[in-house]
Amino acid sequence: MRIRAHPIIDFKKRKELPFYFQKKKIVGEEGDTIASALHAAGVRTLTTSLKYKSPRGFFCGIGKCSSCLMRVNGVPNVRTCIAPLKEGIQVEMQEKLAELPNAEFFGEPKKTIDVDVLIVGAGPAGLCAAIECAKQGVSVLIVDENQRVGGQLIKQTHKFFGSKQERAGTRGIDIAKELEDDLRKLESEKKITVMTDATVIGCYESDKKYRFGAVERCDYKSILYDVRCNAVILACGAMENMLLFPGNDLPGVYGAGAVQTLMNVYGVMPGKRVLMVGAGNVGLIVSYQLLQAGSVVNRIVEAAPSIGGYNVHAAKLRRCGVLIQTSHSIKEVCGEKKVEGAVLIRLDVNWKPIKDSEEYIKCDTICLAVGLTPSTRLLSQIGVHLDYIPEAGGYVAPHDESMQTSVKGVYVAGDASGIEEASTAMIEGKIAGLAAAIQLGGSRNKKLLVQYREELVQLRAGPFGEKPRIAKEKIAKLAEVHHASV
Amino acid sequence: MRQYEKTGILSIKDLKIPSKKQFEKGVAILECVQEIPCNPCVDSCPVHAISMKDINAPPVNNFEKCIGCTKCVGVCPGLAIFVIKIKANTAWITLPYEFVTVPKVGDVVQALDRKGKVRGKALVKKVVKHGKTMVVTIEVNSSLAMSIRNIRV
Ligand SMILES: Cc1cc2nc3c(=O)[nH]c(=O)nc-3n(C[C@H](O)[C@H](O)[C@H](O)COP(=O)(O)OP(=O)(O)OC[C@H]3O[C@@H](n4cnc5c(N)ncnc54)[C@H](O)[C@@H]3O)c2cc1C
Ligand code: SF4
Ligand code: SF4
Ligand code: FES
Numbered sequence: 001m002r003i004r005a006h007p008i009i010d011f012k013k014r015k016e017l018p019f020y021f022q023k024k025k026i027v028g029e030e031g032d033t034i035a036s037a038l039h040a041a042g043v044r045t046l047t048t049s050l051k052y053k054s055p056r057g058f059f060c061g062i063g064k065c066s067s068c069l070m071r072v073n074g075v076p077n078v079r080t081c082i083a084p085l086k087e088g089i090q091v092e093m094q095e096k097l098a099e100l101p102n103a104e105f106f107g108e109p110k111k112t113i114d115v116d117v118l119i120v121g122a123g124p125a126g127l128c129a130a131i132e133c134a135k136q137g138v139s140v141l142i143v144d145e146n147q148r149v150g151g152q153l154i155k156q157t158h159k160f161f162g163s164k165q166e167r168a169g170t171r172g173i174d175i176a177k178e179l180e181d182d183l184r185k186l187e188s189e190k191k192i193t194v195m196t197d198a199t200v201i202g203c204y205e206s207d208k209k210y211r212f213g214a215v216e217r218c219d220y221k222s223i224l225y226d227v228r229c230n231a232v233i234l235a236c237g238a239m240e241n242m243l244l245f246p247g248n249d250l251p252g253v254y255g256a257g258a259v260q261t262l263m264n265v266y267g268v269m270p271g272k273r274v275l276m277v278g279a280g281n282v283g284l285i286v287s288y289q290l291l292q293a294g295s296v297v298n299r300i301v302e303a304a305p306s307i308g309g310y311n312v313h314a315a316k317l318r319r320c321g322v323l324i325q326t327s328h329s330i331k332e333v334c335g336e337k338k339v340e341g342a343v344l345i346r347l348d349v350n351w352k353p354i355k356d357s358e359e360y361i362k363c364d365t366i367c368l369a370v371g372l373t374p375s376t377r378l379l380s381q382i383g384v385h386l387d388y389i390p391e392a393g394g395y396v397a398p399h400d401e402s403m404q405t406s407v408k409g410v411y412v413a414g415d416a417s418g419i420e421e422a423s424t425a426m427i428e429g430k431i432a433g434l435a436a437a438i439q440l441g442g443s444r445n446k447k448l449l450v451q452y453r454e455e456l457v458q459l460r461a462g463p464f465g466e467k468p469r470i471a472k473e474k475i476a477k478l479a480e481v482h483h484a485s486v
Numbered sequence: 487m488r489q490y491e492k493t494g495i496l497s498i499k500d501l502k503i504p505s506k507k508q509f510e511k512g513v514a515i516l517e518c519v520q521e522i523p524c525n526p527c528v529d530s531c532p533v534h535a536i537s538m539k540d541i542n543a544p545p546v547n548n549f550e551k552c553i554g555c556t557k558c559v560g561v562c563p564g565l566a567i568f569v570i571k572i573k574a575n576t577a578w579i580t581l582p583y584e585f586v587t588v589p590k591v592g593d594v595v596q597a598l599d600r601k602g603k604v605r606g607k608a609l610v611k612k613v614v615k616h617g618k619t620m621v622v623t624i625e626v627n628s629s630l631a632m633s634i635r636n637i638r639v
């Protein structure tokens with residue numbers, strides 16, 4: 001179902017794009033991904049599990065989990081949640097392991113790009129890093145897997161907190177627009193190269209410079225780029241966490257980010273009746289946005305004894321009549337081929353289920369907002385030292401004040417360096433961008449670096465900043481150890 | 487642990503309440519009690535009634551200074567500011583609203599409390615657009631002034 005009326009976003013009717021799913025004609029819209037067009041047409045099952053043959057829908061919606069792989073125009077394993085929809089394409093489910101196609105794999109011969117700095121990811125962190133770096137006269141290539149730049153910002157229809165410098169009171173979608181305008185301006189001045197619909201796949205052997213492989217997708221085929229750079233900033237963001245319970249793989253169990261992407265980027269209603277799991281800021285904000293899109297949020301369950309997100313977000317939902325149950329969790333999902341309901345359970349102070357406290361509710365969608373894990377695969381492949389820091393959301397790279405990791409010239413920023421917020425991701429991006437430019441001799445403005453660091457300290461000063469503060473303190477301590485040993 | 491950390495619902499006890507005289511001229515109630523990194527309300531106020539020790543401290547409204555102009559209502563990203571004006575038996579509540587069906591002046595809408603419970607009807611007196619946020623003023627019985635915090639159109 002499409003969202004036609006929305007209080008914040010203008011969903012204009014777009015050009016219709018007919019295509020084929022299992023040989024049946026379906027009509028999507030320009031700007032859709034394959035998965036969003038299928039979802040709008042009521043198709044939630046995209047594939048089946050290899051082992052149990054059970055139906056599978058998508059989960060992360062941002063190209064990170066692989067539960068949406070389909071065959072498109074004969075090309076197997078296309079991530080349909082990020083692959084743009086094109087007119088007339090043939091989309092098919094892959095019943096078993098995909099066959100390796102006979103067709104030539106790369107549409108064109110490999111191309112070489114030579115830049116000062118490669119930036120992986122064009123979320124708030126990557127965009128700010130790119131802009132800061134290019135302003136110092138250092139050449140930049142920024143690569144993102146999605147059709148559009150902006151990362152998580154392009155789905156955040158709510159007004160941001162923070163102070164004026166971090167554009168408080170401005171909606172995430174508008175911040176994304178401002179950052180994109182800055183980026184495009186620098187692009188038109190040939191100071192930045194922007195590559196979307198492309199993935200940086202790994203780091204390769206090279207004598208002098210860093211060498212990365214990037215794959216750009218074009219008509220579901222791939223073009224390989226050989227990228228040479230002197231420094232790299234990894235701003236790859238994070239992955240949504242899964243929760244273990246029977247039925248968690250049924251189509252209709254989605255990550256909060258996927259739900260937000262469907263409704264706020266593609267204008268597709270994720271479901272009619274939703275159960276939200278998790279009352280942190282993400283769970284609360286996405287619940288409110290579901291109400292704005294016209295869904296019913298049955299309730300929010302939270303395993304902890306108290307609400308983790310801001311009270312102002314919780315209060316907005318409560319006065320709309322949405323129940324928030326702390327010390328409650330989901331026990332299992334009900335339904336054969338799709339989500340039809342859920343069994344909830346009450347927890348004691350030790351988070352142990354209380355006997356006979358089960359309650360059944362009807363819903364067609366279950367949204368998980370139970371935290372994020374930093375995306376660090378490229379970092380570990382490069383050989384950057386990683387440590388497990390629970391407060392940062394998992395394994396992260398110890399980095400110094402300049403966001404440099406244990407490997408010289410390799411920087412991190414944003415959620416990839418520890419789960420936090422867009423406001424801090426933007427400042428970390430600026431720091432990494434500026435530090436890389438200084439390292440390469442493009443700038444000597446160390447004063448500005450100090451100013452950015454002070455802004456970060458301010459933002460993390462309150463009680464809600466405690467977790468990232470602890471995480472970053474641990475990271476700084478570990479960085480001293482590992483940087484000394486390099 | 488405070489009750490609202492469990493339920494999400496603030497009680498009157500969590501808030502600073504203006505005097506009768508202050509209510510008469512109209513004042514902003516800031517239903518924002520936690521230490522969160524946020525401060526646009528401070529900058530939005532033309533008479534500098536709202537203050538904050540630092541960006542993480544909860545905002546404090548000086549009810550003497552506040553002129554009830556409603557500017558801060560549409561600015562607050564937490565949708566947590568309500569302007570209340572009371573005269574005799576009538577109260578006017580100005581609240582933020584971000585849903586599809588926008589009320590018109592003269593409409594009678596449902597008046598909801600902090601729990602989302604319908605507590606009666608309200609007459610829409612004023613609708614002002616602040617970006618995509620609607621700032622709506624409704625009229626209710628004065629006994630409901632500190633209870634009604636939402637409308638359903
Ligand atoms: C529901 C919700 C509400 C939020 N609300 C707020 C809020 O009110 N205020 C706030 O400050 N923050 C908020 N946040 C948090 C904020 O969105 C994130 O912290 C922020 O987006 C992190 O920025 P980032 O640039 O590190 O990562 P992202 O925005 O995730 O961007 C990373 C990008 O990297 C790309 N990428 C990853 N790997 C590769 C690769 N190998 N090749 C190419 N591209 C790659 C991804 O496609 C993605 O576009 C919210 C988050 C959510 C989910
Ligand atoms: S109502 Fe007007 S005067 Fe009162 S606090 Fe808000 S902006 Fe300031
Ligand atoms: S703008 Fe709103 S949410 Fe932010 S501090 Fe002021 S009252 Fe609280
Ligand atoms: S990769 Fe497509 S849904 Fe996760």
